[in-house]
Amino acid sequence: MPALTANPSDALQGDCRPPGDKSISHRALMLGAVCVGETDIAGLLEGEDVLATAAAMRALGAEVERGSDGLWRVRGRGIGGLAEPDDVLDMGNSGTGARLLLGLLASHPVTAVLTGDASLRGRPMARVVDPLTAAGASFVTRAGGRLPITVQGARAAMPLDYRLPVASAQVKSAVLLAGLNAPGQTRVIEPTATRDHTERMLGHFGAELAIEAGDAGEPVICLTGQPELTACSLRVPADPSSAAFPLVAALLLPGSKVRLAGVGINPCRIGLIDTLREMGADIRFENVRETSGEPVADIVAVAGELRGIEVPAERAPSMIDEYPVLAMAAAVAEGRSVMRGLGELRVKESDRLAVVAEGLRICGVAVEEEPDTLIVEGCGGRPPGGGNKAIPTHLDHRIAMSFLVLGLASERPVSIDDSQPIETSFPGFVSLLRGLGADIVAA
Numbered sequence: 037m038p039a040l041t042a043n044p045s046d047a048l049q050g051d052c053r054p055p056g057d058k059s060i061s062h063r064a065l066m067l068g069a070v071c072v073g074e075t076d077i078a079g080l081l082e083g084e085d086v087l088a089t090a091a092a093m094r095a096l097g098a099e100v101e102r103g104s105d106g107l108w109r110v111r112g113r114g115i116g117g118l119a120e121p122d123d124v125l126d127m128g129n130s131g132t133g134a135r136l137l138l139g140l141l142a143s144h145p146v147t148a149v150l151t152g153d154a155s156l157r158g159r160p161m162a163r164v165v166d167p168l169t170a171a172g173a174s175f176v177t178r179a180g181g182r183l184p185i186t187v188q189g190a191r192a193a194m195p196l197d198y199r200l201p202v203a204s205a206q207v208k209s210a211v212l213l214a215g216l217n218a219p220g221q222t223r224v225i226e227p228t229a230t231r232d233h234t235e236r237m238l239g240h241f242g243a244e245l246a247i248e249a250g251d252a253g254e255p256v257i258c259l260t261g262q263p264e265l266t267a268c269s270l271r272v273p274a275d276p277s278s279a280a281f282p283l284v285a286a287l288l289l290p291g292s293k294v295r296l297a298g299v300g301i302n303p304c305r306i307g308l309i310d311t312l313r314e315m316g317a318d319i320r321f322e323n324v325r326e327t328s329g330e331p332v333a334d335i336v337a338v339a340g341e342l343r344g345i346e347v348p349a350e351r352a353p354s355m356i357d358e359y360p361v362l363a364m365a366a367a368v369a370e371g372r373s374v375m376r377g378l379g380e381l382r383v384k385e386s387d388r389l390a391v392v393a394e395g396l397r398i399c400g401v402a403v404e405e406e407p408d409t410l411i412v413e414g415c416g417g418r419p420p421g422g423g424n425k426a427i428p429t430h431l432d433h434r435i436a437m438s439f440l441v442l443g444l445a446s447e448r449p450v451s452i453d454d455s456q457p458i459e460t461s462f463p464g465f466v467s468l469l470r471g472l473g474a475d476i477v478a479a
């Protein structure tokens with residue numbers, strides 16, 4: 037896909053609807069596939085990551101179709117009913133797709149092989165393989181627990197009592213999905229809260245799920261296995277992680293006012309908004325409502341001056357995907373920003389700590405990278421922008437979009453080397469931003 041250039045732009049104005057939530061879209065397809073009956077899904081993200089999950093669920097025997105009305109319909113096979121796939125399941129770029137599917141397959145008596153693109157094949161999978169092995173599944177992985185992985189699901193899975201060693205909604209969800217086809221109670225102890233879309237959606241589908249207090253008062257998610265999930269209608273909110281790009285662009289370009297319609301504001305996902313407000317941003321929630329068990333709002337962002345900030349490590353799980361775009365806001369803000377507790381960023385679609393630091397340096401922004409901390413010296417206005425080197429995106433959609441946002445707010449244009457990764461999570465990114473007034477062109 038072509039390289040792109042973001043030119044310094046004037047104020048952004050207007051209304052838009054960012055695409056459907058990626059986390060919720062994966063879960064809707066997977067849970068729909070293990071229900072009895074037909075689930076219809078409105079607003080599903082039609083990005084490559086989710087389309088890979090849709091293809092995988094089809095390969096496992098579920099009927100998955102997009103109607104001409106834009107609704108996705110999933111006819112499920114019931115708990116434990118997934119069939120053995122004929123071929124390798126290619127999960128593309130998606131860690132969520134791969135890890136959640138390994139969980140679901142761990143309690144099905146089938147053999148499947150999962151792979152993905154070069155980025156996904158480099159990401160750690162032992163974090164799900166270890167607990168799922170304890171549930172009775174067998175795995176053959178490449179060195180370091182990497183994909184491609186062969187999973188042989190348990191004939192009679194055991195329910196786990198598992199304490200999460202890493203703050204990861206993907207690991208939590210993999211264990212819960214495996215627990216769907218295990219008898220008795222699966223318990224996940226979660227010392228640090230992470231996004232709870234799986235729990236909310238399981239409740240929406242009629243599973244028996246309770247949150248209890250553990251020995252040290254930490255939440256314990258208790259799922260009763262082998263429920264009869266009831267097919268239902270789901271409406272997927274717009275993704276706050278995608279909304280973050282037009283939101284930050286609007287905050288950084290003086291005179292801007294942008295309304296983002298129908299965005300998820302689940303408290304486990306809005307650490308970026310809390311942080312930007314602490315930096316001085318004017319962000320309002322309007323028309324707050326609930327859809328399919330998830331809180332949603334229209335978000336209005338108005339440009340203004342931002343000041344640097346210290347982001348505490350405890351906030352990382354609620355904004356884990358938003359640090360690249362926060363770093364762009366920090367580059368424009370007045371003063372220094374310090375973001376701590378970012379070790380997990382090193383095992384995302386790219387090593388986001390290193391890649392953000394590399395890109396900011398190319399754009400003339402002073403930055404320090406420590407093992408799990410990023411320090412950005414704000415320019416107090418437009419940063420210099422790209423030199424003659426395009427930002428290397430390393431197959432990472434959020435790196436690509438973040439640096440395009442920075443280009444809009446810089447003195448000189450910023451180019452990225454590859455726009456293809458954007459298709460994984462935000463099809464229509466360039467046209468949505470252009471519709472608000474952003475100047476993004478082929479490089």
Ligand code: S3P
Binds near residue numbers: 203204206
């Ligand atoms: C996700 C969880 C997060 C996040 C990812 C989506 C999910 O990953 O970074 O983009 O849908 O559960 P981790 O669980 O690895 O933190």
